[in-house]
Amino acid sequence: MKECEISARGINVWYGPKQALFDVSLDIYKNTVTSLIGPSGCGKTTFLRCINRMNDLIPFCRVEGKLMIKDTDVYGKEADVLSIRKKVGMVFQTPNPFPKSIYENVAYGPFIHGVRDKKKLDEIVRHSLQEAALWDEVKDELNKSALMLSGGQKQRLCIARALAVEPEIIVMDEPCASLDPIATAKIEDLITRLKEKYTVVIVTHNIQQAARVSDYTAYFYLGKMVEYGKTAEMFENPKEKSTELYLTGRFG
Amino acid sequence: MLDRRTTQAVVFSSFLLCVALVVAILFFVLFDIISKGIAMVSWEFLTQPPRNNMREGGILTPMVGTILLSIGAMIAALPVGVLTAIYLSEYAREGRALSLVNSAISNLAGLPSIVFGLFGLAVFVNLFGFGPSLLAGSLTLGLMSLPVIIKTSQEAFASIPFSFREASLALGATKWQTIRHHLLPYAMPGILTGLILGVSRAAGETAPILFTVAAYFLATMPSSVFDQSMALPYHLYILSTQSFNLRATQNVQYGTALVLLSVVLALNSAAIIIRAYFRRKYRW
Ligand SMILES: Nc1ncnc2c1ncn2[C@@H]1O[C@H](COP(=O)(O)OP(=O)(O)OP(=O)(O)O)[C@@H](O)[C@H]1O
Numbered sequence: 001m002k003e004c005e006i007s008a009r010g011i012n013v014w015y016g017p018k019q020a021l022f023d024v025s026l027d028i029y030k031n032t033v034t035s036l037i038g039p040s041g042c043g044k045t046t047f048l049r050c051i052n053r054m055n056d057l058i059p060f061c062r063v064e065g066k067l068m069i070k071d072t073d074v075y076g077k078e079a080d081v082l083s084i085r086k087k088v089g090m091v092f093q094t095p096n097p098f099p100k101s102i103y104e105n106v107a108y109g110p111f112i113h114g115v116r117d118k119k120k121l122d123e124i125v126r127h128s129l130q131e132a133a134l135w136d137e138v139k140d141e142l143n144k145s146a147l148m149l150s151g152g153q154k155q156r157l158c159i160a161r162a163l164a165v166e167p168e169i170i171v172m173d174e175p176c177a178s179l180d181p182i183a184t185a186k187i188e189d190l191i192t193r194l195k196e197k198y199t200v201v202i203v204t205h206n207i208q209q210a211a212r213v214s215d216y217t218a219y220f221y222l223g224k225m226v227e228y229g230k231t232a233e234m235f236e237n238p239k240e241k242s243t244e245l246y247l248t249g250r251f252g
Numbered sequence: 253m254l255d256r257r258t259t260q261a262v263v264f265s266s267f268l269l270c271v272a273l274v275v276a277i278l279f280f281v282l283f284d285i286i287s288k289g290i291a292m293v294s295w296e297f298l299t300q301p302p303r304n305n306m307r308e309g310g311i312l313t314p315m316v317g318t319i320l321l322s323i324g325a326m327i328a329a330l331p332v333g334v335l336t337a338i339y340l341s342e343y344a345r346e347g348r349a350l351s352l353v354n355s356a357i358s359n360l361a362g363l364p365s366i367v368f369g370l371f372g373l374a375v376f377v378n379l380f381g382f383g384p385s386l387l388a389g390s391l392t393l394g395l396m397s398l399p400v401i402i403k404t405s406q407e408a409f410a411s412i413p414f415s416f417r418e419a420s421l422a423l424g425a426t427k428w429q430t431i432r433h434h435l436l437p438y439a440m441p442g443i444l445t446g447l448i449l450g451v452s453r454a455a456g457e458t459a460p461i462l463f464t465v466a467a468y469f470l471a472t473m474p475s476s477v478f479d480q481s482m483a484l485p486y487h488l489y490i491l492s493t494q495s496f497n498l499r500a501t502q503n504v505q506y507g508t509a510l511v512l513l514s515v516v517l518a519l520n521s522a523a524i525i526i527r528a529y530f531r532r533k534y535r536w
């Protein structure tokens with residue numbers, strides 16, 4: 001059995017009076033890609049945002065249960081939200097680079113975590129952009145505004161920005177939702193390479209994408225996690241009726 | 253019952269009429285002031301203090317006074333206004349307290365300027381003991397521009413997409429780092445526009461400076477913030493109401509009005525330039 005990186009136990013989430021997640025328990029393994037799938041509104045984003053406590057930003061959002069990242073109790077009393085977020089890089093559905101230069105985008109993370117040495121920052125920027133497979137395309141225009149990039153380049157820049165703080169986990173919420181097939185293929189290729197160093201959790205609406213990139217898949221339905229297992233086994237042989245219906249595209 | 257098309261035509265023409273009226277009045281006032289004032293505005297007019305019971309000389313001292321007061325008001329109002337706006341838009345929770353504070357600020361914007369003048373007299377001049385001075389006048393003008401600064405800054409913060417806050421916080425930035433490195437720079441055009449518009453409106457007012465700083469006549473510049481100073485709006489008021497022979501000062505009145513107008517216009521143009529600069533720098 002692989003080493004467990006994230007372990008969720010009995011996660012319940014409420015938005016005000018409305019419960020969005022019901023008793024979700026899930027082990028996510030180190031150096032794997034896990035995809036979260038399910039029909040719209042089933043709680044995939046909600047679960048993803050529990051991992052790095054981004055739900056804290058939403059007023060009236062309440063999380064119950066236990067979520068461990070290795071030995072860190074994410075919702076424990078002594079939890080340090082800033083270091084948890086440093087440990088969990090996040091990539092959003094719509095590429096959201098800062099309206100600053102490419103360089104500043106990538107250097108911002110390490111900068112706020114105390115790296116001030118220009119040489120060191122240069123090195124981090126180069127390395128992160130290389131890891132995000134963007135370096136060759138932008139190495140001559142690092143000082144150009146990030147907003148000049150194409151959608152796919154922006155998303156890879158956002159990935160580079162997340163990698164620059166040396167996270168252990170990368171969570172991505174429908175990272176290809178706004179991209180064309182070629183840009184999507186690049187990101188997918190990137191995701192499969194990222195797992196050598198990182199643990200990747202990805203939300204996707206694209207079942208083929210989940211099949212292509214992920215080792216494990218969790219299927220959510222109406223706020224509950226219905227089924228979880230190795231992607232190949234689950235797609236071949238879903239145990240639950242609901243999973244089968246979703247995978248065969250007969251609802252959702 | 254009128255035909256829809258006729259109604260449409262009537263409504264549209266009345267809109268047009270109103271716009272034409274407003275523009276015509278504006279142009280009439282501008283034309284009147286410029287045409288009668290331009291003859292007065294000379295190098296001497298701008299570089300000499302008033303002389304001979306205001307009938308001769310220039311308007312150097314009131315002009316410098318107004319510029320100093322504007323700068324003082326900006327220095328006083330910027331930090332308070334921006335910090336208030338940051339607190340209200342980024343920290344305060346939605347709720348009754350917040351909407352109460354917001355409507356209080358809106359009401360403050362509608363307060364007659366003489367009330368600010370009296371407040372300045374009671375608090376800055378008397379209570380704090382600054383006396384009638386540049387300091388008391390600047391603080392009063394700053395106070396008066398606060399509502400505009402706070403409102404425009406709040407709007408500037410509200411117009412920044414939430415995704416930038418998320419991106420910054422998700423990297424492990426603190427809320428304050430997010431504000432300092434992202435929200436403040438992105439909101440800067442809005443903030444500066446509000447600052448300059450707020451102050452330029454206040455700087456043209458007579459009532460707030462009446463008891464707090466304005467001197468009837470001074471041949472020299474103020475040498476410290478505790479000195480009184482002349483100021484353009486008050487000077488204009490004096491010229492048009494207090495002199496023995498209003499006819500004799502009519503040209504000076506128009507000249508002064510033109511300079512006041514130009515100072516305010518220059519401030520507003522500065523706002524536009526600064527905004528354009530930041531717009532180009534941070535666009536999304
Ligand atoms: N900020 C919020 N305030 C209130 N309710 C919310 C909020 N965000 C999500 N919800 C609710 O929580 C439930 C789960 O939403 P979530 O965004 O996690 O779904 P999702 O699986 O990511 O959907 P999608 O595939 O459409 O992105 C939905 O019913 C949604 O209405």
Ligand SMILES: [Mg+2]
Nearest residue numbers: 044045046173
């Ligand atoms: Mg979602």
